[in-house]
Every structure is written in C-alpha cells, then in structure tokens.
Amino acid sequence: MNNKIFALFVVFGFIAMTSCEKDLPQYIPYEGYAYSELTVNGGDWVPILEESGASIDIPVPEATDSQAYQNELEEVKEAMANITSSQKNAIKYWTNNPAIRWNEIALELIAKYNLIPGPNADGSYTLPNPANPEGPPAFPFAHPPYACRALAYMSVAQFDGLISAWHHKYGYNRAAPFAVDESIEYAYEENNIPSYPSDGAVIARASKNILTAMFPLEAEYLQQMEDEHLETLLLSGGNVMSDITAGTTIGDAVSETALTRASNDGMKNAQTPKAVSDSIKQAAYDRFGWAWDNLEVPVRPVGLTPLFGQVTMWSVDDVESVRPIAPPQLDSQEFLDDVELLKDYADNMTEEHRRIANFWQDGLGTYTPPGHWNRIANELIVEYRLNPLQTTRTLAYMNMAIMDSGISCWDAKYYYHYPRPIQLIDGFKTIAGTPNFPSYTSGHSVFSAAASEVLSYVFPQEAEQMRAWAEEAAISRVYGGIHWSFDATVGTDQGREVAQYTINRAKVDGADQ
CATH class of the missing domain: 1.10.606.20 (Vanadium-containing Chloroperoxidase; domain 2)
Structure with a gap:
C-alpha cells in the first residue's frame, strides 16, 4: 500500500477510536469480498452524462477459443508465475472493488491540499492559479466546495463508465481468464461477471484522469497508482490485456465527457x-x-x-x-x-x-x-x-x-x-x-x-x-x-x-x- 495512504488510514482510525460512545464506524481494511449480487441488468441503467450504456464503442472481443485469446491467456499465466511480493501486496490493496481505493486516494489529496493560502509579507494575498499550479501558492486550495466538486466529477465518471462496461459485458459475455482456464487461480472471490471490458480498468483510467485535472501537481503519483492498479487486473487472473485496453477506452471517454462539463460549470468564476x-x-x-x-x-x-x-x-x-x-x-x-x-x-x-x-x-x-x-x-x-x-x-x-x-x-x-x-x-x-x-x-x-x-x-x-x-x-x-x-x-x-x-x-x- 502507498505509504501516504497508509498513514492517512492510521490517522482516520485513531480519530474514530478516540471518540466516545457516539463514534463513527472505524475504517475497515478489506482485501476483496463476494458481492451480494451481480446486477446483470446494470448496462440498461440511465447514466448521468452519457446518453446510454451503448454510447461508447469498443472493439468486438476475440472469442475465448481463438488463438489471439489463447495467447493472451499465456501472457497472464506467465506474469502470474513470476509475480513478486510487492505485486501480491498491490493485488490485496486494490481489491475487486477498487472504486473505494480511488475514492480514498481522492480524500488523501483533498486533505493534502486543504491548506488556505497565507498572506504575503506585505499583507496582500495571492490566490492559487490553475495556470500556474506550482505557485506559490500551490493549486488547488481544496476547500469544501472544491472537494465536493472533485468527488462528484470522479464518482459520476466512474458510474457512467461502469454502466457502459456492464452493457458490453453482458452483450459480449466473455468469461474471465480464471473461468476459461482452470489452472488460473483468481485472487479474489470468484463471480460470474463477464470480463470484457474490465470494470477495474474503467475505474482506474477515469479516476486518474479526473483527479489529475483536479490536482495537476499529483500527475506523476496518480499515473503510478493507475499503472499499479492496471497491472493487478492481469496478475489477479481476472482480466486479459484486451479486457483492460477496452476498459481504459471507456474510462477515457467518460472522463472526457465529465471534464468537458467541468470546464463549463462556472467553477472558474x-x-x-x-x-x-x-x-x-x-x-x-x-x-x-x-x-x-x-x-x-x-x-x-x-x-x-x-x-x-x-x-x-x-x-x-x-x-x-x-x-x-x-x-x-x-x-x-x-x-x-x-x-x-x-x-x-x-x-x-x-x-x-x-x-x-x-x-x-x-x-x-x-x-x-x-x-x-x-x-x-x-x-x-x-x-x-x-x-x-x-x-x-x-x-x-x-x-x-x-x-x-x-x-x-x-x-x-x-x-x-x-x-x-x-x-x-x-x-x-x-x-x-x-x-x-x-x-x-x-x-x-x-x-x-x-x-x-x-x-x-x-x-x-x-x-x-x-x-x-x-x-x-x-x-x-x-x-x-x-x-x-x-x-x-x-x-x-x-x-x-x-x-x-x-x-x-x-x-x-x-x-x-
């Protein structure tokens, strides 16, 4: 787990544990779980910004008995055979419900940037400037209005992206690698959700794109987190590379739609x-x-x-x-x-x-x-x-x-x-x-x-x-x-x-x- 995130969790846990009889639930670490249901009809839900789950096109996937898909399976098995301890830890961290992890990353960044700019030596103030994010002062000042807006745009992009993913999943109905090849052991609780496109890849790409726009100084860190997350999707036995590529295509599309709205919503004024x-x-x-x-x-x-x-x-x-x-x-x-x-x-x-x-x-x-x-x-x-x-x-x-x-x-x-x-x-x-x-x-x-x-x-x-x-x-x-x-x-x-x-x-x- 990223050290900054772990430190934040420790702080959250301490706050919860030190409150009295009306304390909020403590943070519960988790490594993945069996879903209460699969939501087979989710691709028919109405998105927030996209017209429908069918609005975003992705390529028709290769059949699981094709040579191209079999080659992808071999890539998965080879990667899993050479997995490192740090990669295993990453798989545990990202889980099979990674929207929560990206939400926590957003909270980490909000806390980091929730610092009001102080006065200059002459008593004047300089405001954070998105055109010069390094400042001083650094952009953004993640006050409550800024924070709620960043969380809303990221969450909406995630939701619209997964409606699209669910639409294509049950349209193409391609099984996950662990369901196609019994020698592949899935890292999480097994389920029957089709793997194409990868919902995890949708979440990773959409979240990274939105948070990079909202916290431009964190672009390198966010790219590292996305790279790690995408790698775990393959190493977990849950996706082949074409699943992941299709998921990032959806993630790019929904985040572009969301950021276009954000650029015209009046926040800059x-x-x-x-x-x-x-x-x-x-x-x-x-x-x-x-x-x-x-x-x-x-x-x-x-x-x-x-x-x-x-x-x-x-x-x-x-x-x-x-x-x-x-x-x-x-x-x-x-x-x-x-x-x-x-x-x-x-x-x-x-x-x-x-x-x-x-x-x-x-x-x-x-x-x-x-x-x-x-x-x-x-x-x-x-x-x-x-x-x-x-x-x-x-x-x-x-x-x-x-x-x-x-x-x-x-x-x-x-x-x-x-x-x-x-x-x-x-x-x-x-x-x-x-x-x-x-x-x-x-x-x-x-x-x-x-x-x-x-x-x-x-x-x-x-x-x-x-x-x-x-x-x-x-x-x-x-x-x-x-x-x-x-x-x-x-x-x-x-x-x-x-x-x-x-x-x-x-x-x-x-x-x-």
Missing part, C-alpha cells in the same frame, strides 16, 4: 475579484441591513468562493428554487434567544459537546465534511458487499447531492450575507476558528444532511443512524461557536430538500426496477 465581492456584500446590506465581515488579521479581501452558488447543479434547475427562508432580523426575539443560547454553550462547555465539535470539525488539513461522508459511505459499501457498479452508483448520487447542496448553501450564504456569532456577540470566542465566508446556512449541516439522505435511500436499514449523525454534525458547529442554531436547523432542512432532487433522479435510473 467562483472565486471573485474584490470589486465583485464588495458588490455582493453591499447588495445584501441594502437588502437586509446587515453584512458579514471577515475578522481575519490581516483581513482577507475576498470571502471564499462567493459565486460557488452560481455553479451548474446536477439535479436542480434553479438554485433560487431551493433557497431557504431569510434568517432572523438582528433585533428579533429569535435572534436574541440564540445569542443567549450560544453564550450558554460557551460558558458551560461539556466534554461531550467539545468532543462532538472536534470530531466533526473537518477543517484545514483534513478531507473536509464531504470527505467525511465519503468515508462513511465506503464503510457501508464494504459492510453490505456492494459490487463495483452499485458502489459507483452510491458514490455518484451521494456526491452529486453533496455538491448540489453545497451550491445551494453558498447561494444562501452570499445572498443573505449573515454575520457570524463572533461578529455580533461582544467578547465571544469559538473553539474551532472562524471560516472565511458568511454564516447562514451552515455548510456542515447542508453537506451532512444531503449525504445522509442519499445513504438512507441506498441503505434504508441505516437511515436512523445516518440522519442522527447528520444532526450531530449540524449541532457540532453550534457547540463550536461557529454558527447560530438556525444556521444548523435550516441548513439541515435545506440539505434534505436538495438531496431529494438527486434521489428522485436515482429512483428512475433503472436500478430499483
């Missing part, structure tokens, strides 16, 4: 110049009589991604249609009651409240709140033994909902421009810093509610626990002094409402039939 940021703030002040102020020293001239709320959503046509109600007036009883509530939490901080605030913090240098929910999803996927297609469907819809909810949240943040508690309560201090964007609604609450609703749809047996965790994540920001309680409660409702658009889309993609 989300971080605005100061003049635009100032105009957004003034518009809110004219509208409501309040505005959020950045209290950093030196002051960062622009909040974080003021126009992320204008990025194209996956399942909602108009972001204003899911904009929440206005927050309380600053002289209202609801607001004054919340001031007293936050003061009480701060003056009477319990160990349990502090633990909850710290556990869900997911701040700088972490995989962010969207990443936290991806870890939870990965653990459920393994627990319920989902196959690769089911896995990518789960991650795609969850990350689409998280991104849509984040866009909705940022629309509300900069439309209402509501001040944070530290700005309005004299002498107030947080226990978790102060984010560089307005208060209403809470991003943690929105992200968590959206993720929990999709996971409740996919894993209905876990719905009560998922929703409980989402509510705990929401209140954690109030305990930490970051947010007003209405930021959390309205944000939770907002995330659930936005997620329903994604769930409604999922219900008609063919998987539930």
Whole structure:
C-alpha cells in the first residue's frame, strides 16, 4: 500500500477510536469480498452524462477459443508465475472493488491540499492559479466546495463508465481468464461477471484522469497508482490485456465527457475579484441591513468562493428554487434567544459537546465534511458487499447531492450575507476558528444532511443512524461557536430538500426496477 495512504488510514482510525460512545464506524481494511449480487441488468441503467450504456464503442472481443485469446491467456499465466511480493501486496490493496481505493486516494489529496493560502509579507494575498499550479501558492486550495466538486466529477465518471462496461459485458459475455482456464487461480472471490471490458480498468483510467485535472501537481503519483492498479487486473487472473485496453477506452471517454462539463460549470468564476465581492456584500446590506465581515488579521479581501452558488447543479434547475427562508432580523426575539443560547454553550462547555465539535470539525488539513461522508459511505459499501457498479452508483448520487447542496448553501450564504456569532456577540470566542465566508446556512449541516439522505435511500436499514449523525454534525458547529442554531436547523432542512432532487433522479435510473 502507498505509504501516504497508509498513514492517512492510521490517522482516520485513531480519530474514530478516540471518540466516545457516539463514534463513527472505524475504517475497515478489506482485501476483496463476494458481492451480494451481480446486477446483470446494470448496462440498461440511465447514466448521468452519457446518453446510454451503448454510447461508447469498443472493439468486438476475440472469442475465448481463438488463438489471439489463447495467447493472451499465456501472457497472464506467465506474469502470474513470476509475480513478486510487492505485486501480491498491490493485488490485496486494490481489491475487486477498487472504486473505494480511488475514492480514498481522492480524500488523501483533498486533505493534502486543504491548506488556505497565507498572506504575503506585505499583507496582500495571492490566490492559487490553475495556470500556474506550482505557485506559490500551490493549486488547488481544496476547500469544501472544491472537494465536493472533485468527488462528484470522479464518482459520476466512474458510474457512467461502469454502466457502459456492464452493457458490453453482458452483450459480449466473455468469461474471465480464471473461468476459461482452470489452472488460473483468481485472487479474489470468484463471480460470474463477464470480463470484457474490465470494470477495474474503467475505474482506474477515469479516476486518474479526473483527479489529475483536479490536482495537476499529483500527475506523476496518480499515473503510478493507475499503472499499479492496471497491472493487478492481469496478475489477479481476472482480466486479459484486451479486457483492460477496452476498459481504459471507456474510462477515457467518460472522463472526457465529465471534464468537458467541468470546464463549463462556472467553477472558474467562483472565486471573485474584490470589486465583485464588495458588490455582493453591499447588495445584501441594502437588502437586509446587515453584512458579514471577515475578522481575519490581516483581513482577507475576498470571502471564499462567493459565486460557488452560481455553479451548474446536477439535479436542480434553479438554485433560487431551493433557497431557504431569510434568517432572523438582528433585533428579533429569535435572534436574541440564540445569542443567549450560544453564550450558554460557551460558558458551560461539556466534554461531550467539545468532543462532538472536534470530531466533526473537518477543517484545514483534513478531507473536509464531504470527505467525511465519503468515508462513511465506503464503510457501508464494504459492510453490505456492494459490487463495483452499485458502489459507483452510491458514490455518484451521494456526491452529486453533496455538491448540489453545497451550491445551494453558498447561494444562501452570499445572498443573505449573515454575520457570524463572533461578529455580533461582544467578547465571544469559538473553539474551532472562524471560516472565511458568511454564516447562514451552515455548510456542515447542508453537506451532512444531503449525504445522509442519499445513504438512507441506498441503505434504508441505516437511515436512523445516518440522519442522527447528520444532526450531530449540524449541532457540532453550534457547540463550536461557529454558527447560530438556525444556521444548523435550516441548513439541515435545506440539505434534505436538495438531496431529494438527486434521489428522485436515482429512483428512475433503472436500478430499483
């Protein structure tokens, strides 16, 4: 296993083990498992971006009794006969459900790049620039909006790619090498899923392409991971080279479609110049009589991604249609009651409240709140033994909902421009810093509610626990002094409402039939 990834797993495990009785599931290492089902009709499902599973063409495969295929079998057997210990470890690491591993690699990179650029010596700030990724500062700053977008595009590309793979698998129905030649021992639990094209190769190529675009400084590392992953597909006895080549063809096609969408979704305009940021703030002040102020020293001239709320959503046509109600007036009883509530939490901080605030913090240098929910999803996927297609469907819809909810949240943040508690309560201090964007609604609450609703749809047996965790994540920001309680409660409702658009889309993609 890559040393950086292993170190990250150790950190995740330590966090989980040191939390109290409400701790999240610990990371569960796995080497592969028998799928709960094979999803034979998966090639008929409706993709997110591609027109259908048949949209991507690949060559007609050679028959298993052809000389060309027999030659490929001999290549597999020769490679397996000369396997090294490091290659065996790689086979164990990648498993027969590698979308999880690529998701974990994405989380690793998000944590690595989730570092806010500091001020220059003269107090000014230089923003990360995709045209000059080496910086300084390095590109990207993988803050929550950036993180949820990267995860969404990778997961959607994986899902569309596997729908195409399943379409061709059951169209050509070519058996895997271990099923054709009894002398080949498969490294994982045997199954009857056809091997052409290789679903693992689809995942490897699509994931590498998306993550390289999102984290350009990691191109060499990501290429190394793809090369290792593709090699294991042959060494495991699960694929011949033509299976793998066909899979990478699909992976290239779906990632190109996804990245074309990404280039035109508006994210490149989300971080605005100061003049635009100032105009957004003034518009809110004219509208409501309040505005959020950045209290950093030196002051960062622009909040974080003021126009992320204008990025194209996956399942909602108009972001204003899911904009929440206005927050309380600053002289209202609801607001004054919340001031007293936050003061009480701060003056009477319990160990349990502090633990909850710290556990869900997911701040700088972490995989962010969207990443936290991806870890939870990965653990459920393994627990319920989902196959690769089911896995990518789960991650795609969850990350689409998280991104849509984040866009909705940022629309509300900069439309209402509501001040944070530290700005309005004299002498107030947080226990978790102060984010560089307005208060209403809470991003943690929105992200968590959206993720929990999709996971409740996919894993209905876990719905009560998922929703409980989402509510705990929401209140954690109030305990930490970051947010007003209405930021959390309205944000939770907002995330659930936005997620329903994604769930409604999922219900008609063919998987539930």
